[in-house]
Amino acid sequence: MITVNDLSKDFTLHMLGGKTIRACRNVSFHVPKGGFLGLSGVSGAGKSTVLKCLYRTYIPSSGSIVYDSMILGAVDLVTLGDREVIAIRHKEMGYVSQFLQVIPRVSAVHTVMEPILARNGVTRAEARERAEDLLRRLNIPSGLFDACPSTFSGGEQQRVNIARAVSWKPRLLLLDEPTASLDRNSVGVVLGILRELRDQGTTMIGIFHDKDLMGRVTDRVYQMA
Amino acid sequence: MNPEKPLIRVRALGKRFGEGCIRCKGVTDPEAASNRCPRCGTIHALSGVSFDVYPNEALGVVGESGSGKSTLVRLLHFEWTADRGSFHIHRRAVTGPMTETFFNGDEYSYNLLDISPFQKRQIRNALMGIVYQNPNLGLRMQVSSGGNIAERLIAAGFRRIGTMRERAGGLLEKTEIPVARMDEAPSRFSGGMQQRVQIAKALSNNPLILFLDEVTTGLDLSVQARVLDLIRSLKDELKLSMLVVSHDLGVIRLLCQRTLVMKSGCVVESGLTDQILEDPQHRYTQLLVSSRL
Numbered sequence A: 001m002i003t004v005n006d007l008s009k010d011f012t013l014h015m016l017g018g019k020t021i022r023a024c025r026n027v028s029f030h031v032p033k034g035g036f037l038g039l040s041g042v043s044g045a046g047k048s049t050v051l052k053c054l055y056r057t058y059i060p061s062s063g064s065i066v067y068d069s070m071i072l073g074a075v076d077l078v079t080l081g082d083r084e085v086i087a088i089r090h091k092e093m094g095y096v097s098q099f100l101q102v103i104p105r106v107s108a109v110h111t112v113m114e115p116i117l118a119r120n121g122v123t124r125a126e127a128r129e130r131a132e133d134l135l136r137r138l139n140i141p142s143g144l145f146d147a148c149p150s151t152f153s154g155g156e157q158q159r160v161n162i163a164r165a166v167s168w169k170p171r172l173l174l175l176d177e178p179t180a181s182l183d184r185n186s187v188g189v190v191l192g193i194l195r196e197l198r199d200q201g202t203t204m205i206g207i208f209h210d211k212d213l214m215g216r217v218t219d220r221v222y223q224m225a
Numbered sequence B: 001m002n003p004e005k006p007l008i009r010v011r012a013l014g015k016r017f018g019e020g021c022i023r024c025k026g027v028t029d030p031e032a033a034s035n036r037c038p039r040c041g042t043i044h045a046l047s048g049v050s051f052d053v054y055p056n057e058a059l060g061v062v063g064e065s066g067s068g069k070s071t072l073v074r075l076l077h078f079e080w081t082a083d084r085g086s087f088h089i090h091r092r093a094v095t096g097p098m099t100e101t102f103f104n105g106d107e108y109s110y111n112l113l114d115i116s117p118f119q120k121r122q123i124r125n126a127l128m129g130i131v132y133q134n135p136n137l138g139l140r141m142q143v144s145s146g147g148n149i150a151e152r153l154i155a156a157g158f159r160r161i162g163t164m165r166e167r168a169g170g171l172l173e174k175t176e177i178p179v180a181r182m183d184e185a186p187s188r189f190s191g192g193m194q195q196r197v198q199i200a201k202a203l204s205n206n207p208l209i210l211f212l213d214e215v216t217t218g219l220d221l222s223v224q225a226r227v228l229d230l231i232r233s234l235k236d237e238l239k240l241s242m243l244v245v246s247h248d249l250g251v252i253r254l255l256c257q258r259t260l261v262m263k264s265g266c267v268v269e270s271g272l273t274d275q276i277l278e279d280p281q282h283r284y285t286q287l288l289v290s291s292r293l
Helices: A047-055 A082-091 A108-119 A124-137 A154-166 A184-199 A211-217 B069-076 B096-103 B117-127 B145-155 B161-174 B191-203 B221-238 B249-255 B273-278 B283-290
Strands: A002-013 A019-031 A036-040 A062-069 A073-076 A093-096 A172-176 A203-207 A220-223 B008-017 B043-053 B058-062 B084-089 B128-131 B209-213 B241-245 B258-263 B266-272
Touching: A002 A047, A019 A036, A019 A047, A019 A062, A036 A047, A036 A211, A047 A093, A047 A172, A047 A203, A082 A093, A082 A108, A082 B258, A082 B266, A093 A154, A108 A124, A108 A154, A124 A154, A124 A184, A154 A184, A184 A203, A184 A211, B008 B069, B043 B069, B043 B241, B043 B266, B058 B069, B058 B249, B069 B209, B069 B241, B117 B128, B117 B145, B128 B191, B145 B161, B145 B191, B161 B191, B191 B221, B221 B249, B241 B249, B249 B273, B258 B273, B258 B283, B266 B273, B266 B283, B273 B283
Parallel strands: A036 A203, A036 A220, A093 A172, A172 A203, B058 B241, B058 B258, B128 B209, B209 B241
Antiparallel strands: A002 A019, A002 A062, A062 A073, B008 B043, B008 B084, B258 B266
């Protein structure tokens, strides 16, 4: 499904006289379809950098990321054009960040509905039902569904964020510490949701702060130095 | 309209104010301090800007004041004439009286910078809408809101008063202006309301292309959020293509998936918006991103 070969990322800081900072170097791994790879390593080892390179938020400095796309065939995400990356993000690839990017004036339930409506060709009512189901499972009180998440607690925001990212069932899901701000109870629910997604065929690559947790959900761990 | 083909194709667009001289080149590029030639005083407002905008896509344009953002919009909206370059619209997109002319060529055969002023007006009336930072530029302040919209509808070929009133009412409703205030002049409205009347006016001819020139600058936060929410929902509902000019990186992040960064009349960097914000490549973009609040 996805093969990373000799991936490195350097940041050139022009404001510091062109100083180069190496964020990750010579990363290579392969994730088969339906697999779940964990990325492990100390803080600053470049775990998030790898995920952001895969999502192309960062432009990798060298190496290749060959992804078997459903719509475009085998492509190298390192050199792929912007429009094609947007198409893959839209149809296949999801990303869960550590924090919710709140959209002004958009309610929690609409935040989760938007990606479903934009993709799956379902009616508004169906999208709303699916969004409400997810939020309910994640223990968001139904009284908050129509409130704007900017007023929510950190944990609630993060649960909305996860609901938004998984609601449209992406084919490849990248997870950057999705459970870092959640209590034990919510973590259990999130793991359940991730397992379900996997059963439906989603391939995943994730970073988890908790080693124990990582062992429970992933089937292989890539150790970063 | 094929979503894989650009709706708009702009190549090597240039505009300068002044005669220019042989030393201009080299002293006015983005690496130099300014786009004004110290010898002849010529200002190179735009020097060779190229980009595509696809159907139902919002393209962001960021850059400091004086970088040429507004010049770009004014050239594409035919308010100023360009010195060089080309501006094409996919022929399938062209409707109205110009259809036949365009249909004879291939996909991007007519350089819109070369057609007559009359034809430019036809293209603008049929396909374009614009929202300015300053509502005074986009609206006649002493004419009723409905009248402002009707003016554009007449330009786009509407003739029946009843139809026009109905359409104006619908648009004002969509932009959350009470229809009861349709006959009031925008001079009696708040800044945020004026901006929404401007959006209603810009949308009245069902444009394919919407130019947004700093639409939220100067509005207070709650009004800004309301205007942005409106633009976001209208974009998908009406399948608009938009050129979003702003110096507010938050606005660009919210509305656009791709962004151009301009400096001294040139595009110094272009890419996915999240990449521009998190992994800026050019020296100037790094400065811009690190300066935001």
